[in-house]
Amino acid sequence: MKRLWLPGALVALIILAALAAPLFGLPDPVRQDIARRLSGPMPGAWLGRDEFGRDVLSRLIWGARTSLGVAFAAALVAGVAGILLGLIGGWSRGVVAFLSVRSMDVILCFPPVLLALLVVTLLGPGAATLILVLSVLYLPGFARVTYAEVRAVRGRDYVEATRALGASTWYMLLRTVLPNIAGPVLVQLSLTVAAAVVIESGLSFLGLGVVPPSPSWGLMIRGARATMEQAPLLLLWPCAALTLTILAMNLLCDALRDAVDPRTTEAAK
Template structure:
């Protein structure tokens, strides 16, 4: 009965309460929220078009007209960072959402069914884990071609295995609980037991891992954009901005420094949020 009652409480609400109790997680959530709001309300925070070129103002240092300076085409760096946040966050959230759904379901299926199904699925996941995430993403994007959709697929593909492993472990324990046995006795289908009774009880762990891997997804997107396999220009992305400004780094360091700071801020915030939630959901650390 306790597990059934627990599944009726929203996992997002539980995580929000745990986040509020942890200062590091609260700070990370606050900074992440600021970045998200800045991306959403970018048109209100800048009057510059991120793709508008002004050759007469190219490589201008930070000034009242251009808050963070301009790039080699005279485009406003501040506006490109704001609009680039939209692309980076959209790709990161979409790819991790896909990885959470696919990896989580595979992990639940492997843990619940066991036997050959478990061995087959986890062998495939172990094979995926043998490749570094950036190398795997590079291979997928190189095959599919650079585009926003292919980038989401590539990053999601690299993150499926960790979600499958994190979903499988608690499933092995939960499937032995009395309320699962009671469901089987009542004639519930395996699909209903997995989706309505097991999934809600392990969703906390999947969401916590998602917050940690979101930072990795944004970093991977920036890395792929830096080597020319990201979203095609002139769309602004943080990694693409660093690549464009790399050749002029000594003469115009702001072209590299400010996008790098944006990546650093969101990654630190997401890692603080994820680490705080992980510690808060860990029974050994919950009361510390």
């Protein structure tokens, strides 16, 4: 449990900062002040101003709401759908099991970034489109991990004991099987959220994600790249936020995996 404290505190701090952005009294993240564009850190603009004179600290915190909101929403949708599909496919046999796996293989045939670019180009940029495309991209990962884990535990003694007691199929899946495969699913969740943050930032960097002037870490990197010679610090802040967020999420979910995985718990005893 001690391993949870540091990454857990970092993730909680990042999420709380994003959620509490309206309470900080920060300047409007889209308000421009061309007269002070590319100015360095100063009182009232502690991280400086960007190429349009907008407050960098304000855009960084408000951008976290966008980047993390899209990532968590996409991971949640993909996780719920993928886990249900994996549970059904892993528990069933024959045609149902075959279709649950092969339908995911169809999605995996497409390169993730190219598929995201295609869908966003057809539907237009925006947060809702990003959530949709990221959910589709990461659905196979959840489905395949859940499918494999269900296949591995479906014949265990505790599952057979629950079946012998007359429990329904969904009761066994949700109350017996799912808690015992939570570790790998949590790891998949951590990877999905971290990857979704990166993909969202990358698409926003390319102009196919969040629509300007809404704050986003990808849009901040895009703007800072064009002015990196005049104000190199503008590129540092969003890149540092992305790196810290991804590392913290991966460390947290690795620790959670070890904490909830029954096999790890038994080994520790």
